[in-house]
Amino acid sequence: MKNLNPIMISGKEVLPLIEGGKGINASDGRSSGAWAHENCVGTFSGVSPDYYDENGKVIPEHYLTKNRLTRHVEMVEQSIKGCLAQAKIAHEISGGNGRIHMNMLWELAGSQQILTGVLEKAKGLINGVTCGAGLPYNLGEIASKFGVYYYPIISSARAFQVLWKRAYNRFMEYLGGVVYEDPWLAGGHNGLSNAEDPQTPQTPYERLVELRKTMNSVGLHEKPIILAGGVWALEDWQDYIDNPDIGKIAFQFGTRPMITKESPISDAWKKLMLQVKKGDVILQKFSPTGFFSSAIKNTFLSRLMERKQGEITFQKEASDEYSYPLEISETKKIFIKPEDAEKANKQIAAGYSEIKETPDDTVVFLSADEWVQMKEDRKNCVGCLSQCQFSAWSQAKGNSGRLPDPRSYCIHKTLYDVSHNGSIVDNLLFAGHQVYRFATDPLYRNGIPSVKELIERIKTGK
Ligand SMILES: Cc1cc2nc3c(=O)[nH]c(=O)nc-3n(C[C@H](O)[C@H](O)[C@H](O)COP(=O)(O)O)c2cc1C
Ligand code: SF4
DSSP states (O other): OOOOOOEEETTEEEOSEEEOOOTTTTSOHHHHHHHHHTTSEEEEEOSSOOOBOTTSOBOOOOOOOSSHHHHHHHHHHHHHHHHHHHHHHHHHHHTTOSEEEEEEETTBTTHHHHHHHHHHHOTTTOOEEEEESSOOTTHHHHHHHTTOEEEEEESSHHHHHHHHHHTGGGOOTTBOOEEEEOTTTOSEEEOOOTTSOTTSOOOHHHHHHHHHHHHHHTTOTTSOEEEESSOOOGGGGGGGTTOTTTOSEEEEESSGGGSSTTOOSOHHHHHHHTTOOTTOEEEEOOSTTSOEEEEEOSHHHHHHHHHHHTOEEOBSSOOSSSOEEEEOSSSOEEEEOGGGHHHHHHHHHTTOOEEEEOTTSEEEEEOHHHHHHHHHHHHTOOOOBSBOTTTOEETTTEEOSSOOOTTSOOHHHHHHHHTTTOOSSSSOOBOOTTGGGGGTOGGGTTSOOOHHHHHHHHHTTO
């Protein structure tokens, strides 16, 4: 195992080990503070973080208004309070060691407002901001205004080049580094482009070399690349350390820190992760953001997969090809291909008799309960995304004008629920593709390690 030498991150020499930000509440002030305490970097999530009453009890997210637009405003206000609460906790726990970063999801509605609102009040508490899920053009300007370092999360050299040319070249001083997140391996949302095949992963090495070339060509030789996605044991990444073709590098861990004493996720969730097998994490495209994402195959994800498998194309008028009539409501009939009739009738017979149109001229089959829940979830929308495929909410227009997609789900509801002791069966469980390693890693044999113990282990290369 090569020596892990400290490098400059967000204005301080720290170990090149980073806890990745995880929303909602899957990395928080406590976990990030513990990482910083060990002279590493901790990242709390800025997506609807918890905040507390005067007795230190979590104030559950609540909405006083009925309209999506005004609830969106309430969501932004609560997020700012939550970020400040988590930043303070992190800062206290860190004891002034290491670095504290905040993670922001660019596709979150109001992300710029939240970031600005937090940085205005968090002087000295937050050293850096990481931001992915989309192309965060304005990140450099906002962070630089507050003298805070910024880290775009990208999955290709090309994406960085676009950001650099359009915006970041004017805000070079506070560009802390670039997070390369492997789009085939990382937990959470994945930045696969249309040209990349989810079934054909590429090793990160060539992609990192390409990114370093791009960064060097614009004078960013000294800025580190932070490698995220699939990082478990550093002995697997020896070729990447002290390698002039890659340059300064730090390693970001997303999934592995989830089983530590300081990790905020529930015991049931930790227990489940300890038992996941290879192949149980699925890279799929059900997220209402439209991005690919990686999550554990549980009942929640299986049902989405089944629904997608049961999808059938249709036409509104009968034709030679689409000649089989299918009643989808008392007043509406559509036409499907005769060869799909059996597939449709089987689903109806199995109780999936609510037939719902998607924005792609297809229908999917839901149970009556699922349909009731879907309507309820759409009604309760708080406008958390800039564009939501599930509810057709659009921050810019109020409604995107597209048909709400029944193949998707309310990500806000499910991530909030699972991170507040909700079901680990009926909610989405984001995880990276190396999660199966918990089951055989000796570190977890005698119970759950502390962050300190995990970092000690990581330093040995294991
Ligand atoms: C449960 C979970 C939630 C995540 N949420 C976010 C998020 O809100 N924003 C973000 O930029 N990355 C998020 N990530 C990605 C991590 O920060 C990290 O980059 C990634 O997990 C690294 O890959 P690994 O899981 O293989 O370690 C999430 C990952 C997980 C597992
Ligand atoms: S439906 Fe859910 S995921 Fe979509 S914008 Fe509303 S709160 Fe967010």
